[in-house]
Each structure stands twice: as C-alpha cells, then as structure tokens.
Amino acid sequence: MSRANDRVEALLREYAELIAISGQDPFKARAYEKAARAIGGHPTDIAQLDAKGLTEIPHVGRSIADKVLEYLRTGRIPEVDASREAVPAGVRELTRIPGLGPRKALVLHRELGISSVEELEEALRGEKLRDLKGFGERTEEGIRHGIGLLRQAGDRILLDAATELAEEIVAELSRIPGCVRCTYAGSLRRMRETIGDLDVLVAADTSEPFMEALTALPSTAEVIAHGAKKTSVRTASGVQVDLRVLPPASWGAGLQYFTGSKAHNIRTRELAVRHGLKLSEYGLFDAETGENLASETEEDVYARLGLPWIPPALREDRGEIAAALRGELPELLTERDIRGDLHTHTDLTDGLASLEDMAAAAAARGYAYYAVTDHAPDLAMQRMTKEKALAQRERLRALDRTIRGMRLLHGTELNIGPDGGLDWPDDFLAGFDLCIASVHSHFGQSREAMTSRIIRACENPYVAVLGHPTTRRIGIRPGVDADFDAVFAACARTGTALEVNAHPERLDLSDEDILRAKRHGVKFAVNTDAHATVHLPYLRYGVGTAQRGWLTKDDVVNAWPWGRLHRFLREKHHR
Ligand code: DGT
Ligand code: CA
Ligand code: CA
Ligand code: ZN
Numbered sequence: 001m002s003r004a005n006d007r008v009e010a011l012l013r014e015y016a017e018l019i020a021i022s023g024q025d026p027f028k029a030r031a032y033e034k035a036a037r038a039i040g041g042h043p044t045d046i047a048q049l050d051a052k053g054l055t056e057i058p059h060v061g062r063s064i065a066d067k068v069l070e071y072l073r074t075g076r077i078p079e080v081d082a083s084r085e086a087v088p089a090g091v092r093e094l095t096r097i098p099g100l101g102p103r104k105a106l107v108l109h110r111e112l113g114i115s116s117v118e119e120l121e122e123a124l125r126g127e128k129l130r131d132l133k134g135f136g137e138r139t140e141e142g143i144r145h146g147i148g149l150l151r152q153a154g155d156r157i158l159l160d161a162a163t164e165l166a167e168e169i170v171a172e173l174s175r176i177p178g179c180v181r182c183t184y185a186g187s188l189r190r191m192r193e194t195i196g197d198l199d200v201l202v203a204a205d206t207s208e209p210f211m212e213a214l215t216a217l218p219s220t221a222e223v224i225a226h227g228a229k230k231t232s233v234r235t236a237s238g239v240q241v242d243l244r245v246l247p248p249a250s251w252g253a254g255l256q257y258f259t260g261s262k263a264h265n266i267r268t269r270e271l272a273v274r275h276g277l278k279l280s281e282y283g284l285f286d287a288e289t290g291e292n293l294a295s296e297t298e299e300d301v302y303a304r305l306g307l308p309w310i311p312p313a314l315r316e317d318r319g320e321i322a323a324a325l326r327g328e329l330p331e332l333l334t335e336r337d338i339r340g341d342l343h344t345h346t347d348l349t350d351g352l353a354s355l356e357d358m359a360a361a362a363a364a365r366g367y368a369y370y371a372v373t374d375h376a377p378d379l380a381m382q383r384m385t386k387e388k389a390l391a392q393r394e395r396l397r398a399l400d401r402t403i404r405g406m407r408l409l410h411g412t413e414l415n416i417g418p419d420g421g422l423d424w425p426d427d428f429l430a431g432f433d434l435c436i437a438s439v440h441s442h443f444g445q446s447r448e449a450m451t452s453r454i455i456r457a458c459e460n461p462y463v464a465v466l467g468h469p470t471t472r473r474i475g476i477r478p479g480v481d482a483d484f485d486a487v488f489a490a491c492a493r494t495g496t497a498l499e500v501n502a503h504p505e506r507l508d509l510s511d512e513d514i515l516r517a518k519r520h521g522v523k524f525a526v527n528t529d530a531h532a533t534v535h536l537p538y539l540r541y542g543v544g545t546a547q548r549g550w551l552t553k554d555d556v557v558n559a560w561p562w563g564r565l566h567r568f569l570r571e572k573h574h575r
Contacts, residue, residue, distance in 0.1 A: 003532075004047040009040030010079055012033050018045035018083040021091055021102035034059040039068070041352040043361075058352065072487040090115020098476045099146040104139070107132060117147060146530025149475065156194035157239055158474065159541050160504040163188065167237060169217065173243075176213055178204045180248045185258040189312045191544030193474060195505045197240035199258050207245035214243045216510035220382035249329055250282045253299035257281035264310075271305050271321065272314055279305075313547035318515070327501065330550050333526070335505075335543045337553040339561065340369035340406075341536065343436050343467060343499065343527035348392055349375040349382040352532040355392065359399055361533035363406045371560050372396060373436050386428065393431070407562060409433040413467055418442045418449075420456025422463070429462035434569060436499070436527075438467030443480050450482040455490040461573045464527045466491060468508040476505070484513065488520040495572040497525040497557045500549070502542025503535070514549025523568070524556050 016032035019025070038059045039046060047067060054065035067077045093116055095104035105518065111132055114123055124144060166184040174182045179202060183189070188201030202210045211231040215223045224232040224240065231243045246254040257265060258281065272279040278287045283295030284304050294300040299309045307324045307397045311332055314320040322473040323329050345351035346358050353361075355372060362370040374392065375382040375456065393410045400408040412435040414422045422429070422437060429435055437457045445453065457463055470479030491498055498517055501508045506529070509517060514524065526542040528535055548555065553559035557568055 004045060004072065005042055007038050008046060009036045010070055011071065011077060012036035012039065012064070012067075014081065015080045017079070017095065017102065018087050019093075020536070021095060022083065022085050023103070023106065023107060026553070028569070031059065035064045035357055038352055041534055042132050043353070043533045049054070058347075088115060090119075093117060094120060096150060097143065099142050104134070107134070111469070112322050117150065123563060126241045134484045149478065152475075153197075155238065155273070156196050156475075159188075159191065159193060159507070159544070160538070161197060161237075161241070162195035162430045163541075165219065166200065166236065167239075168219070169198070169214070169241060170199055171211055173200065173202055173213060176209050178206060178209065180204055181251055183255070185255055186242075186260060190261065191313050191541070191548060193510060194544065197242060200241060200243045201254060201258060202243065202245045203248040203251040203252075203254075204245055204356075206249065210243060210245050214241065217383060231342060234496070239370055246281075248296075250295045252299070252301050253279070253283040253295040254281045256298050256301050259312050259315060261316050264315035264320070267317055267321050268305060269306075275305065277304070295410075302538075311547065313544060314550065316548070318550075329335070331551050332547045333543060333551045333556055333559060337538055337556070337559040338367075338526060338539060338543065340367045340409075340558050341528050341530065341539065342371045342409075342411070342434060342465060342525050342558050343373050343501070344536075345373065345374050345413075346372055346528045348388060349379075349384060350531060355395060356399060357533055358530070359403060359406075359408060361536055363403055365536060367406050369407040369411035369558075369565070371408055371411040371434050373413045373434070375414050376414045378417060378423045379413040379440055386424070391430075411435060413438055414463070415440050416453060416457040418445065418453065420453040422457060423458060426462060430573070432462070434464045435460075435462045436465040436467040437463040439471050439480060443471060445480070447481045447483060450480050451486050454482060454487050458487070458490045458494050459495040461575060463496055464569050464572065465499050465509040465527075466498045467499045467527075468506050468529070469498055470508050470510075470513065472508055472510075473505050474507065479508070481494065485516065485520070488517040488522055491517070492520045492522045495523075495568065496574065497523045497568075500524050500542050500546050500551075502526060502528045502538045502545070504538060504541050507545045508543065509545075509546035511545055514546065514551060518549065518551070518555065524559050527558070 012032050013036045016029045016036060020029040031513050038057050042057050051065050051069060054060055054068055055062060067079065071077050088109060091105050091109045094100055094108060095102050098359055112128060114120050114125055123129055124140060131138055166188055170184060173179060181203035184198060184200050188195050188198060204210060207228050211226060214231055214233055215226060219235045220233045221236040222234040229244060233241050252440050269279050272284060276287050278285045283292045284301050294304040302309050310320055310324055341362060344358060346355045359370060375384055377384045389412065396410050411432050413437055414437040416437050416439045416539060429513060458466055472479035498509060500514060504535060526546050528538045530536050557565050
C-alpha cells in the first residue's frame with residue numbers, strides 16, 4: 001500500500017469494526033467508517049496535511065484528525081492498538097465470514113466459546129446454534145453460505161492491492177545497480193481478478209543484492225526462504241512475494257514460464273515437443289543437440305514456436321494457441337482506447353467529490369466524454385429527487401461550456417425494481433444523455449423472477465447500460481441467480497450494453513461472463529463506478545478483465561468516438 005491515505009483508511013476501518021464488535025456505540029463505529037472512506041477517497045496525500053487540512057476532509061473532526069497525526073508521526077494509533085487487545089482474536093476471525101456481523105460473532109464467542117471458523121463449522125454440524133437467541137435455520141444457512149464464500153476467496157488478494165504492492169517492489173528493485181530488467185509475472189501480469197502470490201522477476205548477473213533488498217523492504221514481515229535463485233517473503237498484510245533472479249540471456253524464457261498460466265505453459269510445451277524442441281524457464285532448446293534457440297525475449301520464444309506474441313491476459317488455455325496459429329488473435333482493447341467513463345458518482349449522492357472535481361479529474365485523463373450518473377430515488381438513502389437531478393443537469397451543462405475537449409454527459413444510475421420497473425417514468429428518463437440500470441436490492445429472488453426482472457429493465461428504450469450485471473462482490477457476495485444467457489441475448493436484441501465494472505471488488509462482468517456474453521453479439525461498456533477522483537484509475541482493472549474476455553475496441557462502446565456512441569444510444573430510443 002503506497003498512499004498514507006490507504007493505510008489510514010484500513011486502520012480506521014479496522015477501528016470501526018473493533019468498536020462494533022465490542023458492542024460500543026454504533027454511531028461511533030459509523031463515524032469512523034465514514035471518515036475512513038473519506039480519507040481513502042481524498043485526492044491529496046494526507047501526509048502533507050496539518051490538523052486544519054485534515055479537518056477539512058468530510059467526516060473528519062478534531063479527534064480523528066489527532067489520531068491521523070499521531071499515526072503520521074509514530075506509525076501507530078494507540079486507541080486502535082488498545083481495542084485490538086480488548087477484542088478476542090477469535091471473534092475477529094468470525095467477523096471475516098461474509099454476512100456474520102459483530103453482534104452475532106460476539107454471542108457465538110460468549111455463549112459457545114467459538115473462536116475460529118473451524119469451531120463454528122463443528123457447531124453447525126452439531127446443530128448447536130439453533131438454541132441461541134436470535135439464531136434460526138435461516139441464520140445457519142446464511143452462515144454456511146458465508147463460510148463457503150470465505151473459503152472460495154481463500155487467502156487471495158484483490159487486483160488493486162496486488163498491483164500497488166507489486167509496483168512498489170518493482171520500483172525498489174529496479175533502483176539497485178546491476179538490474180537489467182525487473183517486472184512482475186504470474187497471475188497479476190495476466191490480470192486475474194484475485195492474486196494468490198506475487199511473482200517478481202529480475203534479470204541480472206548477480207542475484208544476492210536483489211534477494212537481500214527484498215528481505216529488507218519495509219513491507220516485508222517474514223522471510224520464508226532465502227536462496228540464490230528464489231527468495232520468498234511474506235508482507236505484514238500476509239501476502240507472499242516470490243522473487244526470482246534470472247540471467248539476462250534467459251529473461252524472455254523465464255518471463256514466459258513464470259507468467260503462466262500453468263495450463264497455457266503445458267500447451268506451449270506440447271507445441272515445442274511437436275517441433276522437436278524443449279521449453280523451460282531457461283530457453284527453448286533443440287531436443288537433440290541441446291542448442292539454445294530462443295530465450296532473450298518472449299517474442300523470440302513464441303516466434304520460434306511459430307506463434308505471434310500472445311498477450312498475458314489471454315494465456316489461460318482458452319483457445320489462444322489455436323487462434324494464434326490461425327493468425328486470429330484478437331487485437332485487445334487497451335486503456336488508451338477508452339475515450340470516456342460512463343458510470344461515475346458525485347457528492348450529490350454517495351460520491352465523495354463534487355461534480356467540478358470529478359469532471360476536472362476526468363478531463364486530466366484526456367477523456368473525450370464523461371458521464372455523471374448519480375443514484376436515482378429508489379435507493380432511498382441517497383435522497384435523490386427530480387428537482388435535484390434537474391439542478392445538477394443545469395450545473396453540469398454550465399460546467400460543460402467551460403471545459404475544452406471533453407463532453408460532459410448527464411446520466412443516472414437507475415435501480416431495477418423487484419419487478420423490473422425503474423425509478424422514473426420514460427418521459428423523465430428521456431431527458432438524460434444516458435441511463436444505467438442496476439440491481440441494488442432483492443438479491444435473493446428466484447431465478448425466473450430475477451431473469452425476467454433484468455430483461456424487463458433492458459427492454460426500456462432509455463436504458464443504455466446494464467450496470468454491474470451480476471452484482472457480485474468478490475469474497476463478500478456471490479452474483480444473483482439468473483439465466484444470464486437469456487439476459488445477454490436480451491441485451492443483444494435490445495441494444496443494451498453490458499457493463500464491465502472496473503471496481504476491483506466487483507469486476508462485473510467477470511472474464512468468463514464476458515466470453516459468454518460476447519457469443520451473443522453484445523456490446524460492452526468498461527466503467528469505473530468511481531465515487532472519488534482517486535477511483536478513476538480503476539479503469540485499468542476493467543480493461544484487464546475485458547482483455548481476459550478477449551474484447552477489442554470495437555466491442556466496447558466507450559472506446560468509440562462520440563458520434564458512434566451517440567448513434568448507439570439514439571438507435572435504442574427508436575427501436
Ligand atoms: P496465483 O499465484 O495462484 O494467483 O497464480 P499464478 O499463476 O501466479 O501461479 P504461481 O504463483 O503458482 O506460479 C506462477 C507461474 O509459474 C504459473 O502461472 C506458471 C508457472 N508455474 C509454476 N509452477 C509450475 C508448474 O509446476 N508447471 C508449469 N508448467 N508452470 C508452473
Ligand atoms: Ca502467483
Ligand atoms: Ca508464486
Ligand atoms: Zn450500482
């Protein structure tokens with residue numbers, strides 16, 4: 001984690017959780033949660049701020065500002081340390097289970113002495129929970145489900161945390177004299193949605209300075225193995241990092257090997273064998289003579305196998321080698337192809353930054369267009385009204401006239417009601433430049449009801465994009481149960497784009513869903529769903545996911561020039 005903002009956000013969130021677990025004032029917990037979110041989303045580095053600057057951040061009062069200053073000075077917040085001591089470790093472990101709140105965790109600990117996920121499973125098997133006050137069969141079902149989700153996520157980390165850590169380590173190692181090349185490989189280079197461990201590679205003639213440096217990094221908490229070829233460490237937040245130092249001459253072969261995936265590597269090795277070659281992390285060799293035929297760059301290695309270079313996001317054994325042999329690899333969407341973000345929020349609803357600040361941050365990214373899509377009234381806690389939406393539109397149009405080179409679009413994120421209805425009638429929707437429709441409630445409907453609900457929303461002529469279509473949150477909540485092939489077909493038929501939501505906790509659609517949807521002939525929109533200026537760069541994770549789904553810029557409506565996007569939106573109105 002690079003920014004002090006992120007570290008303080010994590011600490012304050014933990015503090016809020018500890019307050020909630022220990023049964024203190026829930027408003028206090030909420031206050032810390034809000035402050036945590038505001039600090040995480042704050043554009044300036046809090047390390048540069050004094051007490052006055054800190055209290056200018058929304059939800060940060062004097063007492064929280066003092067804690068932040070204490071942290072910046074000493075690296076600790078004594079109150080957080082004290083409440084860590086006060087809450088039994090077992091209870092905290094239980095709250096890691098999605099859906100199991102602090103109050104229930106505390107009851108389980110106090111009444112049944114449960115202090116680990118394993119003990120909880122044991123108690124579930126023995127039907128011990130049923131007799132507890134406030135627990136029933138439904139609670140049991142929920143807990144079982146939550147444990148399943150926790151196991152599924154395992155100890156894997158989200159793409160943004162992995163990327164930030166990897167970039168920090170690569171920057172440190174690159175600075176060491178003798179470093180010829182340095183990059184990360186493995187699942188992170190392939191942009192998988194979660195990362196098991198980091199695989200960092202260095203090309204250099206001597207390995208020791210790099211191994212030494214890794215073990216000495218401030219982020220390193222524990223050295224697992226320290227060798228000349230490979231060193232593994234664990235960070236304070238529990239992430240394993242494997243560093244391998246390769247001779248510069250075998251850089252390409254090593255990079256290819258350690259990027260994987262394992263399944264892709266098996267295919268490439270098979271192909272090598274068929275050509276009378278042998279492929280390893282050191283190079284591509286003639287099987288008979290042992291002569292090294294290619295090893296310096298990945299391009300060399302693939303070329304000697306009769307293949308073009310294959311982008312890492314495609315290396316999952318999903319037909320990429322056959323496509324490469326046929327010369328039919330897709331020309332993948334890149335971050336540079338994206339011309340605008342079509343799903344973003346401001347502080348008119350639950351965003352952290354003003355319309356002006358969000359627009360300025362978008363313009364700084366070089367976008368040709370940018371849509372503001374605050375929440376609609378059916379998400380009751382957002383308190384949206386027609387009047388507010390219209391006032392925002394006026395303000396946005398005025399702002400648009402002052403910005404050169406970027407077109408501001410006025411949109412909204414509608415809520416798909418339980419029966420597929422939307423927040424506002426069609427004549428009001430017609431006034432927006434673009435509407436996104438998303439499911440935000442009633443996640444537990446039957447498959448049939450959920451399917452027709454989503455399809456009905458897509459049939460609305462003003463719904464341009466189906467937002468975060470499955471509503472999953474990685475490690476927290478599974479996607480809704482619906483016949484998504486029917487949904488994708490409906491999107492193709494009605495001209496509704498499917499969102500690839502780039503938020504690292506969502507990545508929704510996922511790579512596999514994108515591949516499925518693409519077969520129906522659908523178009524996509526890669527959006528950040530930004531609630532703060534610092535979320536706009538999440539786009540890269542959406543683009544990575546789109547690449548894993550084999551998308552090209554032709555598949556993605558916000559990679560199109562405004563004229564083509566505008567036609568796409570208009571055509572739907574007139575179907
Ligand atoms: P992860 O860490 O679980 O998110 O996934 P990866 O893909 O990063 O897997 P990891 O860290 O175990 O290994 C990195 C790459 O090294 C992997 O993608 C392919 C290569 N590799 C590791 N072990 C083997 C192996 O036994 N056979 C082959 N062919 N390749 C391997
Ligand atoms: Ca890995
Ligand atoms: Ca590894
Ligand atoms: Zn949403």
